[in-house]
Amino acid sequence: MTPPPDSREGAGRWHRTFLGEKEQVRAARLFVKTHLPDHLDAELIISELATNAVEHTRTGQPGGLFTTTVKRNPDGTAYIEIADQGGPAVFGLPTPNREGGRGLYLVTALATAWGFKGDAAGRTVWVELPPPAP
Known part of the structure; x- marks a missing residue:
């Protein structure tokens, strides 16, 4: 299955759907870099x-x-969101002695605000970014 190409929703707003595969994370980075x-x-x-x-939702399952x-x-600010297919995962604090689980701390440090909405049927994580440094 091939996802559709980038879609423009209006002035300054784009979206694209990606396959739920680890290799597609790179494609998502390129998409964001292209538009921001x-x-x-x-x-x-x-x-x-x-x-x-x-890794943590049904998005990573086949299809x-x-x-x-x-x-x-x-005003120079930006907004990013990821909509996934949900699952039992919940957001929480990282576990000591675990290598992963600290990425949301990075998001918190870099963003003006972030949050999520939805439930096990599907979630959207959103991030607001400040204007770029001069």
């Missing part, structure tokens, strides 16, 4: 969110998909 080239942290953030979707949306606002 001056927001250098956006690549790191989308990498974390896409990886979480593939799974995730959708990335980016929006460039007139």
Whole structure:
């Protein structure tokens, strides 16, 4: 199954659907870099969110998909979101002695705000970014 190409929703807003495979995280980073080239942290953030979707939701199962949306606002701020196919995963604090589980700390440090909505049937994680540094 091939996801559709980038879609433009309106001025400064794009979305694209990706296969729920680890290799597609790189494609999601490129998509974000293409549309938000001056927001250098956006690549790191989308990498974390896409990886979480593939590893911790039904998106990572055969036939799974995730959708990335980016929006460039007139004031220089940006908005990113990842919509996945849900699952039993919950957001929480990292476990000591575990190698992973700290990516959302990075998102918190780099974003103006972030959050999630949805449930086990499907979640959307969103991030607001400040204007890029001069």
